[in-house]
Amino acid sequence: MSRPSDLVQGTLDMLILKILALEPLNGWAVSQRLKQMSSDVLGVSDGSLYPALHKLEHRGWITAHWKPSGNNRRAKFYSLTRLGRKQLEKEAADWNRLSAAISGIVKLKEA
């Protein structure tokens, strides 16, 4: 089982929230979106996606609904709650601050 890189571990929650902020999706669609958006760089395994989704659900940030999907089955669709939207704003702001600071440091010219 491959693990996402350390960087992603802290930000996976934020990425999921961001993706679900655009539209309600089921687990598979979220995994596809993650791969597309990050161009496979982050290498989030499907295995770590579901525990993350369940954790977010149990924190009240996302909520799930069952909807009928094709061949007589139903699929679990996740959508963002009001709390989740606030959390996303907070994490995005944190991320921006952090990344700005880090890239500032990285760009420093060596004397």
Added chain:
Amino acid sequence: MTFEQWFYTLPLRLRSFFRRKQVDLELKDELRDHIEQQIKENLAAGMSPEDARYSALRALGGMTQIEQQCRDAHGGSVIEDLVQDLRYGFRQLGRSPGFSSLAILCLTLGIGANTAVFSWIEGILFRPYPAVAHQERLLAVGGTARGESGGTGISWPDFLDLQRSCTLCDAFFVSKITGSTLNIGERAEIATGSIVSANYFDAIGVHPALGRGFAPGEDVGSNAHPVAVISHQFWRNRFKSDPQIVGRTQRLDNVPYTIIGVAPQGFYGTFVGWAMDFWVPASMEETFESGGYKLEDRGARWIEAYVRLKPGVTRAQAQEEISAIATRLEHDYSATNRGRSIRLWPLWQTPFNNAGTLLPTLEIMLAVGAFVLLIACANVGNLLLVRSFARRHEMTVRLAIGASRIRLLKQLLTEGLILSTLGAAGGLLVAYWCRHALVLLLPVRSGVAMYLPGEIDWRVMSLSAGICLIATLIVGLVPAFQARNIDLAGALKVEATGVVGSRGTAWVRSSLVVFQVCLSFVLLVGAALLLQSLQKIRTTSPGFSTTNVVKTGVSLITAGYDVPRAKTFQQDLIARVWALPGVQSAAFASVTPLGYRSYSSTPIAVDGYQPPLEEQPTVDYNQVGPDYFPTLGIPLLSGREFTRADDENAQLVAIVNQTMAARYWRDQNPIDRRLQVKGRWVRVIGVAADSKYESMRESPKPFFYVPLLQDFDREPVFYIRSTQPLESVSAAVLREVHALDGNLALYEMITLQEQVDRSTSPQLVAVTLVSILGGLALLLAAVGLYGVMSYAVAQANRELGLRMALGAGAADLFRRVISRGLRLTAVGVLCGATAGLALTRLFGKLLYNVSPNDPLAFASAVAVMTITSVAACLLPAWRATRTDPARVLRD
């Protein structure tokens, strides 16, 4: 967590606990859905079906692990932890059954004592009347007189005015206890009943099981409505549950009553302490009460009443309105109501039944119960502490493998919860068994069914649950306090062997024991004070002789005697009884001292005495026959006593007591002076010594006597002073009574000592209860001390062995252990004595002629405590002397 978060997550949490299978299935569905979509995608990308499937599964990883991780993400639910803790806790307790049962026994006693006290308070003080609706809004109503403490009754006209004018009241009703003779035979059979207003059953919301209650208007008119409602037990016992009872006749005091109804089962009337047999309307009061027809007499304050307030009305508001009405009545009817007011009492302070007498005892019992509980908790805490040393290893290992300290704390609290819940369950059982125990402590009287039930309702239950939680915290936190110090490195250390009493960890246990000794010492002092007080009361002279004097009565009204016939009979009987061998004197009197029946009272006026403005001096009096004073042994200080010549045709006379003479004649000789009684002037002919009239604890008060023949009573008490034993006097008197009239019955015959003992029974109840719980506390403290000492001896095995090897004798070691135990006790006693000096004031209301700081009580408590401690230390000390130095040093 914010409320919004709970809003989203609570359903999930509940679901993941209660519908675990469903949640698991959904998780599997979700993952399968993912795989199927991935397969579709892979097929579209041109994979073979087999490859597509394999690749999809591999991308997801181990299904079982993902499922477990998802479940973990649900955040190890509180309830799951609790279930696990409970299971573990039960296993732990089951592993050491001796420890567990001792701990549960301690808690059962501690919680049981409290629950029993709560149930008594609920059943006797707060909800005393089973089946009566809305007791929380009931208040007792009585009269007060300016310048006098204590309550009086109210008059019927005043009651009617209150009923009419009170706007804040739902219902206003009368319930005055009375007794009645049922039949004629060898012995008079007595029943207890209430004289009530016609609205009684409607007002209390009790509907007769058979027949009807009283109709409006049945309480009007003199002897106009001889109807009665009987109680369910009376119906069952006396009428064999006759279904045709309604309409039948029962004679009460020789008046035939039509039984119109049977009260429902479980309704005992409205008098704390006694179960009623019958109820009659107020129109019939004349046949039960001495003093003639009183329904139109505003000066006759014979009524005991209750009021139920409208919902939301407070006692203060109602009191304000009632006081205003009373002031108006005082103004309108100044002849009878001057200086009079009307007061509301909460049910638990009702002045006219046993609630008032038991209140101080039960208040004290609350404090005593709390003490016993604390001592029991300290014991269990101590036991758990010992075990927590044994479990140090287990705790350390659990911490080492990653359990959080909070989790361990939860575990310890859960074990405490199990213990205290079992203790509380046992406590409820104890309370259930004890619910009728108070009755056993009170003296038996013939014709009166004592009824003092404990009530275990949801309020008592929730109080016990609260106590159980407190116990859980105490019991669980003591070892947690210990576990706090566990350090992981310590797990590797070998536990050091201790020296008696010098180990750092021992101080917690020692202070617990000191605490126990301290609390039980206070209880011992309390018990000693009450015992001393009871002793004082019992040895105080009531002012009349208690030995060689018996009292009884002859039921003349029942037998249909009119006044002249009754007068002749009384004279004949006295003459016959005087002639009996051993009889020194005999006399009649209307009311017996220290009995339940109250004295008549009258407003008085005295020549030359100017009462303070707005005050109407009122004094109790008794109607007594010739030879009353020598028979009861009350000394006559001056003047003469009543003779047969002081009859209805002679001049009206009175004998006053010492206090009355001093107060109203200012220490001048009152003999031959005038006294106004019930509006008529009488001449004072003598001064009698003070005695006790209503209670052994009363201070001297004004009182006077009038001749029985001038204020006649057909049902007086008969006193006989005789050297013969009670049984032979009783048989002889019955013989004489039957010689005069074979149809007459004799009331129960008792000595005046018995009369005094009955009147002091509330003190006896207090002494008994406090002694029982004090003894319990002492026992628990002794167990605690024993536990600490034996543990200390076991821990200090090596030290003791070493001392022995170095030449210390067995006696030396014995002394060391005992003195260590006594040192703990001494500290406890010192704390207890300090606390006691402040706390025994609480006993003040129950004490008679004993200071709350009485040195004798403290000294005897010290003695008992010391003896108990020595006894508790004997076994550990003996064990210390059996230490085998060779073996200890080898180990």
